[in-house]
Amino acid sequence: MKSASALVTVVAGIVIALGVFWVLNKLAELLPAKWEGRIKPYLYILPAYLAITIYLLYPTLVTFINSFKDRSSTEWVGFTNYGELFSDTGFRETLFNTLLWVAIVPAVTITIGLAVAVLADRLGPKSENLVKTMIFLPMAISMVGAATVWRFVYDIQPAGQPQTGLLNAVWTAFGRDPVPWLQTSTFRLNTLLLMVILLWAQVGYAMVLLSAAIKAVPVDTLEAARIDGANERQVFFRVVLPQVKGTIIAVFVTVTIMVMKIFDIVYTNTNGQFKTNVLANEFINELTTNFNYGAASAIVVVLMIAVIPIMMYQVKNFREQEASS
Numbered sequence: 052m053k054s055a056s057a058l059v060t061v062v063a064g065i066v067i068a069l070g071v072f073w074v075l076n077k078l079a080e081l082l083p084a085k086w087e088g089r090i091k092p093y094l095y096i097l098p099a100y101l102a103i104t105i106y107l108l109y110p111t112l113v114t115f116i117n118s119f120k121d122r123s124s125t126e127w128v129g130f131t132n133y134g135e136l137f138s139d140t141g142f143r144e145t146l147f148n149t150l151l152w153v154a155i156v157p158a159v160t161i162t163i164g165l166a167v168a169v170l171a172d173r174l175g176p177k178s179e180n181l182v183k184t185m186i187f188l189p190m191a192i193s194m195v196g197a198a199t200v201w202r203f204v205y206d207i208q209p210a211g212q213p214q215t216g217l218l219n220a221v222w223t224a225f226g227r228d229p230v231p232w233l234q235t236s237t238f239r240l241n242t243l244l245l246m247v248i249l250l251w252a253q254v255g256y257a258m259v260l261l262s263a264a265i266k267a268v269p270v271d272t273l274e275a276a277r278i279d280g281a282n283e284r285q286v287f288f289r290v291v292l293p294q295v296k297g298t299i300i301a302v303f304v305t306v307t308i309m310v311m312k313i314f315d316i317v318y319t320n321t322n323g324q325f326k327t328n329v330l331a332n333e334f335i336n337e338l339t340t341n342f343n344y345g346a347a348s349a350i351v352v353v354l355m356i357a358v359i360p361i362m363m364y365q366v367k368n369f370r371e372q373e374a375s376s
Contacts, residue, residue, distance in 0.1 A: 068098075071098055072095065072098075075094040075095060075097065075098075076091070076094075078094065079091040079094050111355070114348045114351050114352065115348070115352055117344055117345060117348035118132055118133070118345065118348035118349040118351070118352045119132070119345075120344075120345050120348075121345050122341075122342065122343040122344060122345050122346065123344065123345075124344045124345060124348075128345065131345075132345045132346050132348070132349035133349050133353075135346070136346065136349055136350065136353070141328070142333065144326060144328065145323070145328040145329060145330060145332075145333045146330065148239075148242055148326070148327065148328060148329050149311065149329045149330045151239065151242060152242075152246060152249075152310045152311075152313060152329060153307060153310055153311060155243075155246055156246050156249055156250060156253075156306065156310045157303050157306040157307045157310060158303075159246075159250055160249075160250055160253050160254055160257050160302075160306050161257055161261075161299060161302060161303055161306070163250065163254045163257070163258075164254050164255075164256070164257025164258040164260075164261050164302070165257070165258075165261050165299070167182070167183075167186055167254065167258045168257075168258045168261040168262035168265055169265065169287065171183055171258075171262065172262065172265060172266070183255075183258065183259070183262065186254060186255045186258055187255035187256075187258065187259060188255065189251050189252045189255060190252065190253075190255045190256055192252065193315075194249075194252065194315035194316060195315050195319055197248055197251065197252045197316070198248055198315055198316045198318075198319035198320055199319060201247070201248045201251070201320070202233075202319065202320050203215065203216060203217070204216060204217045204218055205218055205219075205232040205233050205244060205320070206219065207219050207229045207230065207231050207232070208229065209229075210228050210229055214229055216229075216232075218230075218232060219232075232244055233245075233320055233321055233325065233327075234324075234325045235325075236325050236326040236327070239326070241321065241325055241326070241327050242326070242327050245316050245317060245320060245321070245327060248316050248320075249310070249313065249316055253306060253309075256302070256306075257302050257306065260298055260301070260302050261295065261298060261299065261302065263298075264294075264295040264297075264298035264299075265291060265295055268290070268291055268294045268295065272290055272294070273286055273290060273291070276289070276290045297368065297372045300365075300368050301365065301368070301369070304361055304362075304364065304365040304368075305365075307361055308358055308361055308362070311330070311354060311357060311358055311361075312331050312354070312358075313329055313331060314329070314331035314332050314335065317329050317331075317332045318332050318335065322336075323336065330350055330353065330354050331354070333350055334347050334350040334351055334354070337350060
């Protein structure tokens, strides 16, 4: 039944799309010949612009406006929501945690992904494919699924009982007491352990893109460097890295934006307790638990303002790559 419903939905979507473009084409044909060729391309992209306006621009505008209203979005309160957020110790801690994620996860993801891509490239074809498949496999799991799997890894049972959590099972095997890993905020240990989950899930993504970029490096440049006396370390840092810099930046920016919006892992494991809260989780709590739509909108605006410069840098980098190629 579900398969039939999905098939009907797909077919109906295709038919409706074809019908829309057929109507737009007929409207263009009603115009004078000299205008038809000019207007027709804009008519074809009109549905995409309408979709962007309805599902992206309009909600963004409404969210921005609501950030200056009260908790029920009925009365104007000016910058009160922003003032209360930044004066709240809990929110400042949440902001610090988010910055900690941004500072650590993208850099470590790139480093591990690049290392695996380089080392796997030195294996035989069969071994390389096997290693890359194993590392990429977590990408097939949703963030909630990955968070649930690792929650069992970090699970704790009372001392003296069999430990169902893998980490505590290993830890207690050395005669130590079980540790509540996700409740231990000393040195931000629980936050770092939550980052491990995202690293486990995203290293495969970085590895695949970086591996493709490394394989695209012209062999002639590598051979020329070796002939000139460069060792393998020098070849990698002075020849390979500069030529895959664009891919590294693209992966770094993509992972950074995703990290700034991280929610599933924190919500599933701690729901922001024990000093692990992040902006996206705080937004959900304000929206669905506290029903404070003004504060929730203000958090989203803060997140958008933080993401925009990164996106602008990515667009600039992409244009520079196109210009150089």
